[in-house]
Structures are given as structure tokens and as C-alpha cells.
Amino acid sequence: MAAPIRYHVDLADRLHHLVQVTMTVPVELAPGARLVLPVWTPGSYVVRDYARHVQTIAARDARGAALPLHRDGTTAWLLPEEVTGEVTVTWELYANDLSVRTNHVDDHHALLIPAATFLCVDGAEDHPHEVHLPPVPSDHRVFSLLPPGPTADTYLASDRDHLIDSAFEVGALPHVDVELAGVPHTFVWSGHGGAPDLPRIAADLSAISEACRAVFGAQLPTDRYTILCAGWDNGGGGLEHRDGAVLQVPIHTFQDPDLTARFRSLLTHEYLHLWNVKRLVPADLVRPTYDRPTHSESLWVAEGWTAYYDELLPTRAGLWQPRRLLDTLQSTWARTLDTPGVHRQSLRQASHEAWIKHYVRDHNAPNVMTDYYGHGSLVAFELDLRLRAEAPDGDGLDTVFRLLWERHGLDPAGFTEDDVLAAVAAVGGDDLAALVDERVARPGLPELEEVVGAVGLRWHTDDRSASPHLGVHLRESDTEVVLASVLRDGPAWRAGLSGEDRLLAIDGRTVGRGRLSSVLAAFDPGQEVAVTVARGPRLLTRGVTLDPPRPDRRLVRAQAPSAAAGRAFARWCGGELTGIEP
Ligand SMILES: [Zn+2]
Known part of the structure; x- marks a missing residue:
């Protein structure tokens, strides 16, 4: 040895x-x-x-x-x-x-x-x-x-990657131990301000583990799982490891229902990586080069599918209401529609260029890149719905994911994009595999207008409340409102405004934090307004012709959905379609 x-x-x-x-x-x-x-x-x-x-x-x-x-x-x-x-x-x-x-x-x-x-x-x-x-x-x-090593206070890795x-x-840290499917799990909290409700977190983890095993099989692919969770005043995120995860959440997460729901999604996301990424590994990430980047073109599966299931599985586990799942999907869809970069960068490119785009976003990012998490999850959603439209009593994308796991999980060579397409073809046919290939190889949007009918849903458009559209993303604080991004070909872009311009006034009226849409509500689409910004030391005023409001679109229950669609909804998310408002 x-x-x-x-x-x-x-x-x-x-x-x-x-x-x-x-x-x-x-x-x-x-x-x-x-x-x-x-x-x-x-x-x-x-x-x-x-x-x-x-x-x-x-x-x-x-x-x-x-x-x-x-x-x-x-x-x-x-x-x-x-x-x-x-x-x-x-x-x-x-x-x-x-x-x-x-x-x-x-x-x-x-x-x-x-x-x-x-x-x-x-x-x-x-x-x-x-x-x-x-x-x-x-x-x-x-x-x-x-795992522990041969002597006290030692820990043993089988190789470098381990x-x-x-x-x-x-630390002297609150933690909870729970055994799930015969595997010991530990959750450790390093946030300040006392212990969170550890029994509740253990119950959440149990429900999440069960929902994941329902997709991939009864056996957990590890013999131990440890979650290290930090609480801090802001920020958040997670990082998957081979036999556990590191999480960071806002310190008040467990006192806030919305943050708790997000925590459950984050926990699901990292737990899913036990299979997807850590043991079902993109071939190009099997042997990482640690002194320089290792590129992968498969993050639309590795992260996109994981992101889709991190919303779906908490719903199946009863930790999210179905309405929250629909709200999350529709807001991801709205955000993606509002990202001009989806028409310039494919998901495959987004994956390869993660190193220089996704992780180092600047104010022009929405114009040049797409998000392999959100956009990738919508492609998974479309694929799932198309499969369920064909087989309402089937298991949709679960069947593809399970097949990919059975074929390539624990494979030392990992999986390739061709392997993913082959699994899609085996479950849904060659035409569906060709469609998925098209979705990831070319810039553009998935088709989500009609397919939501497969689970008895439709899009409802509400245009009563929206204000005319300026075509910007904001970064707001108590002291300033900044154009974080100016969206390509939108009203502000056409007028020559730039990302990082500080928004001072519209038609001579100041715009404070959270006030832009009420200020714009006073104007009509097509009207020209004078927008005053500070760009470094320069003070600029540009005439901006406002666009019509962006419609506010919600996923609601279809009018007279079929019995098959009702069953497909229940198999999809674990809830009752009749509980969704029409
Ligand atoms: Zn991830």
C-alpha cells in the first residue's frame, strides 16, 4: 500500500x-x-x-x-x-x-x-x-x-480527491444525529444565538432523504452524511461534498417561514448531489485539475436538474405547499424571459464558461449569459412535462434520472451528454432526445406555454397592476438606487443608459428605494420620460421611451382539466390539483 x-x-x-x-x-x-x-x-x-x-x-x-x-x-x-x-x-x-x-x-x-x-x-x-x-x-x-483514522484525532482520506x-x-456546537436508511446523518449548527430547532431539522432531513430515495432507489450511496451549517448576518449558499455538505444561511433562518422554506430547498439541493455530481459525475469532472480550471459542459444536468428537483422534492415530501412550487417556477420563468443573454449563450456554453461568466458576473451579465441553474431547471421542467403528457401515470423525468443513475452512477468514467440524451431517448423516444439536445446546444428558451397542461395547469396573465417597463435591474440601498443592469434593446438601453449608473430622478422626481414601479405607474407606455443618472462624476439626463408593462403571469389550474392530468399533477408534485386556484 x-x-x-x-x-x-x-x-x-x-x-x-x-x-x-x-x-x-x-x-x-x-x-x-x-x-x-x-x-x-x-x-x-x-x-x-x-x-x-x-x-x-x-x-x-x-x-x-x-x-x-x-x-x-x-x-x-x-x-x-x-x-x-x-x-x-x-x-x-x-x-x-x-x-x-x-x-x-x-x-x-x-x-x-x-x-x-x-x-x-x-x-x-x-x-x-x-x-x-x-x-x-x-x-x-x-x-x-x-471517516476516523487509525489513531486519536485523525481522519483518513482514501486518496487526494477524497x-x-x-x-x-x-467547535462546541449544537448538533443532531439521526439514522436514515441505516446511515448515520449529523447536522451541525455553527451559527450564533443558540441552537435552532434540531428535532425539526432532523425531521426535514428524514423527509428529504426519503423523497430522494424514491427517485434513485432505497439504498443511500454512502455510509455516513454530515452537514456543516453556518449562520451569518447575511448571504447564503451550499457546497456539496462526497459524504456531506457545507451550508450557509442567514442567522434568523429558523425563525422565518420563508427562509425556512428556502433552507429546505438548499438542504434538498445538496443532498441530491450525493447522487447527481458526486457519484453520477460529469465525465469531464472525474479527474479535476486543482491548479487550473476543469471545464464541464454538463452543468445543465449537474446543477440544472438538481435545481429543478430541489423545488419539486420538498413539495413531494410535504415540506412545501404545491402553490410555493408553482410560484417558484413562474418566477424562474419570468426571470429567464427577462434575461437577454438566453438568446446569446447556450446552456452548454454557460456551463463551459461558468469560470469566467456565472461566477464573476458584472453589470452586463444578463445581456451575455444565461443561468444554467434557473434556465437548466426550466429545461428539466419542460422535459418532465412532455414525458408526463405522453404517460400521465408514469414518473416523467424521474425515470430518466433513475436510468442515468443505474447506467452511470458510481461509474469511474462518469457520464457524458450523449449518455444523458441516450437515457432521454430510452424513456421518451429519439425526437424528445433531439429536442433536449437542441435546448442545450442553442441559445433560446424552452417551450413552456402549452406543456403545463400535462399536469392540469395553464398560464394566467394579470396586466392590471403592472407599470410601464424601463428595462433595468436595480440594486437598491437606503442611500442609493443603482441600475445594476441595463437590459439589451430595452427602453433604458435604447436611450444610452448604462449598468452602474446611479438613478437620481425621473421627470424631476427623485426615486427612492422600492419606489421605481410606483414612479413609473404615473406614465403611459410609449411616453418619453427624462431619466437623470449619475455616472461617476457626470450628471446625465436621457429621454427614455417606456415600453408596455411586462405581464404578470401565474400558473393556475386549467379550465376543466382531464382526470389524467389531475393524476399526473399528484404523481408530479404529491399535491392535489383541486387545491390550486383556477
Ligand atoms: Zn449544486
């Missing part, structure tokens, strides 16, 4: 957000070894240059003598060729950035994201990696996504 690469993590100076890591490189790997700190972490496709948090680094030979370390680019170091014996390398990290992809260490807790923490030895990907992490202070506890895919949390 290959010799393990060992790490010792020292949290003694956690008050100053400092982490000291010592790596022992075994003798057979040490001469000339290239040590790499990843520049990104799997699941979050942007270069983060974690090496910028390395403050000091030094190498020593087996007798304790200093060894020269040569820098290789910004994120790698080279050991000398002529070393004999094992080598220790020690580095100090600054860890004061709380997110699901970065390290945060203070007097309350320590969240360690392996990609941001551990140097890896190039060419030693298949060696076991052992982490020694004693809790500091000693009454704190370590929660590891890795290490990189397994976060750590340390």
Missing part, C-alpha cells in the same frame, strides 16, 4: 484567524516533489487563488535542517531533488472569510475547506491522506466529513 501523506492542523492561534498546517511528505515522494495548493474547490467553478492566504511556508528534512523551497507559479512549490528521508513542510494560513468555499477560524469555531487548506503532492493522487486535527480548546469537538472533498468543523 502507498505511504500516507500526513497533515497536522494546529488551531492554537484561532483568535487571530491563523491556522498552522504541517505536512509530512513520505521519503519516496519527497525528492523534487511539486506541492500544489488548489486554486478552486469542486462544485464552485471559479479560480479563488487560495495561495493568497498562505502567510509563511518552510520545509525541513528528517533531521530538522531547513530545505530550500522554490516557487512554481503562484500556487505551487518545489522541493529540492537531492533530499533523502521524509520532508516536513509547514505553512501558516489566514482564515477569516466565512463562506461555504473558504476558511473561517475564530474563537467560536473553525470551518476548514480542504482545497483552501491542504497542499497536495503532484503525482500522489492515489496515496491515502491522513489528517491529525486535535480540537482546540479541548472541550470543542471535531466534525469531519472523513481529502479535497471533505470539510471540517470544530
Whole structure:
């Protein structure tokens, strides 16, 4: 068996957000070894240059003598060729950035994201990696996504990717243990302000797990699952790991019904990644290159389908009302319709370019890119509805997902887009597979007008309340209203307004936070209004001709839906179609 690469993590100076890591490189790997700190972490496709948090680094030979370390680019170091014996390398990290992809260490807790923490030895990907992490202070506890190792306070990764895919949390933290389908699950809360309702969270997790297993099969594809959840004053998100997830939610999440509903969706999303992404892996993500981006064209499945099911499964599990599911789908549809970039970038391109577009959005982003989460979920919705239109008593997209899992889950080669299309064809025929290929290969929208009838729904348009359309997205605070984006070919665009212009007045009247639509309501479509903005030091006034209001569209029950459509609705989301208003 290959010799393990060992790490010792020292949290003694956690008050100053400092982490000291010592790596022992075994003798057979040490001469000339290239040590790499990843520049990104799997699941979050942007270069983060974690090496910028390395403050000091030094190498020593087996007798304790200093060894020269040569820098290789910004994120790698080279050991000398002529070393004999094992080598220790020690580095100090600054860890004061709380997110699901970065390290945060203070007097309350320590969240360690392996990609941001551990140097890896190039060419030693298949060696076991052992982490020694004693809790500091000693009454704190370590929660590891890795299984325990051979000695106290150690955790063992079977290979490099296992290490990189397994976060750590340390603290005296509220947590709950629950066994689901014979597999121990742990939820850990590192937010301040006391423990949330842990039994309720365990019950949510149980319902979510059951709904996921109903899609993929009774067996969970892991023997342990740990959720590390941080609460902070704002922000949120999640990151999937091989045997767990890191979540971040607003601190008041469990006191707020809407935030609680979103939390249930986030939990479902990351839990689904146990199958989709972590074990049903896009072929191009099977062997990630940690010192540079690894591109994938399949994020429309990896994230788009996961995003669709993270709304559908909480509904089936009884954690969301069907109305909330419909509200969420219709708002994703409205947002996608209002994104000119869907006509310029395909889902496949959006996936490939995630590194330079999705994760680094600027004010022009809606004009040039589409969102493989939202747009990808709508393509999944369309596919699901078309399958259910053909077979109202079938299981729609579940059947495709299940087939893809059975064919390619746990496959060391992963799956390709052709494999997805083959699974669609096997369930819904070649024409449907060709349609899906078209949806992801070319820019443009899915067709959702008629197909919603498959589950007894229709679109209802309400145009009573809407104001004329300016064609902008806003970023608002108490002190300013900024045109976060000016949508291509819309009224503001045609008048020459730009993203990041600060909106001061319309026809001489100031526009405060939350006031734009009531200010615009005083005008008629086709009318020209004077829009005054500040652009850096310049004050500009442009005449903008307003467009008609964007219709407000809702998913409601169809007039006289068939009995088959009613059954299809129940099989789709677990609710009763009669409970949806006509
Ligand atoms: Zn995801």
C-alpha cells in the first residue's frame, strides 16, 4: 500500500484567524516533489487563488535542517531533488472569510475547506491522506466529513480527491444525529444565538432523504452524511461534498417561514448531489485539475436538474405547499424571459464558461449569459412535462434520472451528454432526445406555454397592476438606487443608459428605494420620460421611451382539466390539483 501523506492542523492561534498546517511528505515522494495548493474547490467553478492566504511556508528534512523551497507559479512549490528521508513542510494560513468555499477560524469555531487548506503532492493522487486535527480548546469537538483514522484525532482520506472533498468543523456546537436508511446523518449548527430547532431539522432531513430515495432507489450511496451549517448576518449558499455538505444561511433562518422554506430547498439541493455530481459525475469532472480550471459542459444536468428537483422534492415530501412550487417556477420563468443573454449563450456554453461568466458576473451579465441553474431547471421542467403528457401515470423525468443513475452512477468514467440524451431517448423516444439536445446546444428558451397542461395547469396573465417597463435591474440601498443592469434593446438601453449608473430622478422626481414601479405607474407606455443618472462624476439626463408593462403571469389550474392530468399533477408534485386556484 502507498505511504500516507500526513497533515497536522494546529488551531492554537484561532483568535487571530491563523491556522498552522504541517505536512509530512513520505521519503519516496519527497525528492523534487511539486506541492500544489488548489486554486478552486469542486462544485464552485471559479479560480479563488487560495495561495493568497498562505502567510509563511518552510520545509525541513528528517533531521530538522531547513530545505530550500522554490516557487512554481503562484500556487505551487518545489522541493529540492537531492533530499533523502521524509520532508516536513509547514505553512501558516489566514482564515477569516466565512463562506461555504473558504476558511473561517475564530474563537467560536473553525470551518476548514480542504482545497483552501491542504497542499497536495503532484503525482500522489492515489496515496491515502491522513489528517491529525486535535480540537482546540479541548472541550470543542471535531466534525469531519472523513471517516476516523487509525489513531486519536485523525481522519483518513482514501486518496487526494477524497481529502479535497471533505470539510471540517470544530467547535462546541449544537448538533443532531439521526439514522436514515441505516446511515448515520449529523447536522451541525455553527451559527450564533443558540441552537435552532434540531428535532425539526432532523425531521426535514428524514423527509428529504426519503423523497430522494424514491427517485434513485432505497439504498443511500454512502455510509455516513454530515452537514456543516453556518449562520451569518447575511448571504447564503451550499457546497456539496462526497459524504456531506457545507451550508450557509442567514442567522434568523429558523425563525422565518420563508427562509425556512428556502433552507429546505438548499438542504434538498445538496443532498441530491450525493447522487447527481458526486457519484453520477460529469465525465469531464472525474479527474479535476486543482491548479487550473476543469471545464464541464454538463452543468445543465449537474446543477440544472438538481435545481429543478430541489423545488419539486420538498413539495413531494410535504415540506412545501404545491402553490410555493408553482410560484417558484413562474418566477424562474419570468426571470429567464427577462434575461437577454438566453438568446446569446447556450446552456452548454454557460456551463463551459461558468469560470469566467456565472461566477464573476458584472453589470452586463444578463445581456451575455444565461443561468444554467434557473434556465437548466426550466429545461428539466419542460422535459418532465412532455414525458408526463405522453404517460400521465408514469414518473416523467424521474425515470430518466433513475436510468442515468443505474447506467452511470458510481461509474469511474462518469457520464457524458450523449449518455444523458441516450437515457432521454430510452424513456421518451429519439425526437424528445433531439429536442433536449437542441435546448442545450442553442441559445433560446424552452417551450413552456402549452406543456403545463400535462399536469392540469395553464398560464394566467394579470396586466392590471403592472407599470410601464424601463428595462433595468436595480440594486437598491437606503442611500442609493443603482441600475445594476441595463437590459439589451430595452427602453433604458435604447436611450444610452448604462449598468452602474446611479438613478437620481425621473421627470424631476427623485426615486427612492422600492419606489421605481410606483414612479413609473404615473406614465403611459410609449411616453418619453427624462431619466437623470449619475455616472461617476457626470450628471446625465436621457429621454427614455417606456415600453408596455411586462405581464404578470401565474400558473393556475386549467379550465376543466382531464382526470389524467389531475393524476399526473399528484404523481408530479404529491399535491392535489383541486387545491390550486383556477
Ligand atoms: Zn449544486
